[in-house]
Amino acid sequence: MQFEGQLLKMITHQATPIQYYLNLSHDLIHMNSLIGQTLEFNHLGYQCVNCQRDEKLFRMGFCKKCFFESPYASDSIIRPELSRAHLGEQERDLEIEKSIQLVPHIVYLAYTGEVKVGVTRESQIPTRWIDQGATFALAIAKTTNRYEAGMIELALKTQLSDKTNYRKMLKDEYEDDLDLANFRTQAQKLFPGEFSKYFNADQEIWHLDYPYTAPEKITTLSLDKRPSFSSVLKGIKGQYLAFEGGSVLNVRSHEGYVVSLNTKKEA
Template sequence: MQFQGQILKMTTFNDQPIQYYLNLSGDLIHMNELFGKELTIKHTGFQCVNCGLNKTIYRMGFCKSCFFESPYASDTIIRPELSTAHLGIGERDLEVEKQIQLQPHTVYLAYTGDVKVGVTRNTQIPTRWIDQGATFALPIARTENRYEAGMIEVALKEHLADKTNWRKMLQDDFEDEVDLIDFQQKIREYFPDDFQKFYSEGEEMWKFDYPFSKPEKVASFTLDKKPEFTAVLNGIKGQYLSFEGGNFMNVRGHEGYVIELTVKN
């Protein structure tokens, strides 16, 4: 079998285990069905997720010009505390930024090899946590917009990580339940006074089951350095394809790349 198209992040369904679908130009390939099969991935070009042109991907699936111009790649995507749409102030495109920022958000704790704090739109639950490779996740605040969630995160990340260490996430084999509720209680004192009304207790703690086994070693590769790669697919965690020999490919890190995918029968 052979497929071709532009890589977008994998679509996921929270099941036992999580089901993964590789998105190639809108065609969804059920990756769980390919475990144990030899795959060849060949990089053939680029297609910016914004302008659609065959231009080198700069970051987040965008070519360089789109990365610095598109509202979907603005600073507030990475740093929600910089959001200004609630003030009627636009950064790149106020109408688009209103759609992104002026909706309910959740501040959460997640275990991805370490406990971290993060922010997500409510519509991205639980997708956001699965994409990060979180084993457990717990909402700790529910806000009305992105700015409020960002300000809470800024206060809490003085005491917790706010980034996922991909190596720890992939090498972690924690099978017991992490007590995120205990972590929530410990950081309660650091919750900013001006945003206390958004604090949330008694939330459900989420647990995720990935089609993945801890490898003996972890090494990532990119299609920039290895434009053609052949190996047996063993599993998936987060947005990482796990191949034999402990080799990993970050699918989300390759958004906008055009590939040929060949599955050996």
């Protein structure tokens, strides 16, 4: 089978195990059923996820112009505490910023190789956790907008990371007694007073199950360094495709790349 198009982050479906669909110009390819098959990727060009032009990509699938102009790449996307829409203040496009920021947000703890804190729109659960490769996740607050969630996260970041170390995430080694509920108790003490009303101790811990077994050694594939490669797909975790021998491709970091994909069953 051959497919070709603009690579977007994989679409996921929460199940046991999680189901993954590679998104090539909105053609969805069910990846779980390709585990065990040889995949050949070829990098053909670029297509900015915003303006769709064939431009060298700058960050997050955006060309440089779009990264600095699009409301989907503004500072508050990366740092929620910088949100201004609740004050009626525009960063780049107030109507779009309102639609992104003035909706319920969740502050969560997730185990992605270590326990981290994060913020996402309520509608992005559990997608956000799956994209990060979280093995466990726990919502600890629900706020009315992005700014409030960002301020809680900022306070929790004094004790917890807000980044995912992908090597640790892909190693997937955790202690049997790891319990996010204990971290929730610690986190509650760090909530800023004015937002303590949003703390929520009622939520259950999610345990996410990936079609994945950690390899011995992990090496990263980049389509810039290797525009063409072919290998047997062994598993999927987060937004990573894991191949034979422990090489991994971060699909998300290749958003906007135009690629072809050939699949071949082993003889």
